[in-house]
Amino acid sequence: METIIRTEKITKKFNNNETVLKGIDLSFYLNSFNAIIGASGSGKSTLLNIIAGLLRPTSGKVFYQDLEVTSFSDTQLSKFKKYKISTVFQNYLLLPNLTVAENIRIGISESNKALPFSEITEMLGIDDILSKFPSQLSGGQQQRVSIARAIIKNPKILFCDEATGALDEENSIRVLKLLHLIKKHYGITIIFVTHNLKIADTAERIITMKDGIVHNDMWNENPISADEIKWGVNVDHSRE
Numbered sequence: 051m052e053t054i055i056r057t058e059k060i061t062k063k064f065n066n067n068e069t070v071l072k073g074i075d076l077s078f079y080l081n082s083f084n085a086i087i088g089a090s091g092s093g094k095s096t097l098l099n100i101i102a103g104l105l106r107p108t109s110g111k112v113f114y115q116d117l118e119v120t121s122f123s124d125t126q127l128s129k130f131k132k133y134k135i136s137t138v139f140q141n142y143l144l145l146p147n148l149t150v151a152e153n154i155r156i157g158i159s160e161s162n163k164a165l166p167f168s169e170i171t172e173m174l175g176i177d178d179i180l181s182k183f184p185s186q187l188s189g190g191q192q193q194r195v196s197i198a199r200a201i202i203k204n205p206k207i208l209f210c211d212e213a214t215g216a217l218d219e220e221n222s223i224r225v226l227k228l229l230h231l232i233k234k235h236y237g238i239t240i241i242f243v244t245h246n247l248k249i250a251d252t253a254e255r256i257i258t259m260k261d262g263i264v265h266n267d268m269w270n271e272n273p274i275s276a277d278e279i280k281w282g283v284n285v286d287h288s289r290e
């Protein structure tokens with residue numbers, strides 16, 4: 051398995067002196083679907099943001115292939131964020147004054163090898179809403195547009211932080227199925243932070259954070275398909 055990105059002894063302390071990450075060593079492999087779970091406050095989003103180059107660690111290193119991201123200059127870091135990775139968050143972050151098509155084209159402008167526009171919009175089921183504005187769309191549609199914008203630039207890694215967090219079950223499943231399809235079709239490595247253990251069960255690897263450390267890291271021998279998710283009453287890990 052080829053490593054695409056890895057961390058070495060990552061720590062993070064915020065101004066209030068709380069040590070949120072206490073030495074994280076993780077390697078992520080090319081073309082893999084990884085879920086990061088754990089109770090609220092365990093450090094999942096902080097870790098994701100550090101690996102994605104959105105936040106600097108207090109100590110430790112992040113390597114993208116053989117390049118040390120944590121020693122990049124601001125220019126190198128912005129190139130890394132522009133060309134190598136993409137992010138999808140719970141709030142879709144679409145530009146309200148641009149149409150769906152224009153929002154997606156922002157992704158193309160961040161790429162020198164964009165994927166075919168109509169292939170992506172058809173795959174995500176948004177080819178019939180291209181001239182609409184975000185305010186005219188449902189949450190599920192907006193999230194599919196934000197995924198289209200994120201992947202059309204053909205990133206090596208897609209970071210998702212609670213990407214289905216604001217969606218109902220039907221739309222969560224649809225988005226999740228699309229993310230698995232994208233991984234398979236384009237070989238994009240997916241790192242997905244979630245509270246939802248059912249969603250994590252579809253991943254090939256499940257990493258559990260607890261109090262700033264990796265509490266468990268396991269390969270999921272029998273990932274379930276998104277179609278098979280049985281939504282239970284309590285899928286919120288934060289309450290455990």
Ligand SMILES: Nc1ncnc2c1ncn2[C@@H]1O[C@H](COP(=O)(O)OP(=O)(O)OP(=O)(O)O)[C@@H](O)[C@H]1O
Pocket residue numbers: 064065066068070088089090091092093094095096097245288
């Ligand atoms: N910018 C910040 N300044 C100060 N403390 C922060 C900051 N960001 C996060 N924290 C703290 O770091 C800890 C971990 O936060 P983080 O968001 O990484 O956890 P999480 O596991 O993703 O939680 P959740 O599932 O609720 O999103 C929390 O105690 C949080 O209050």
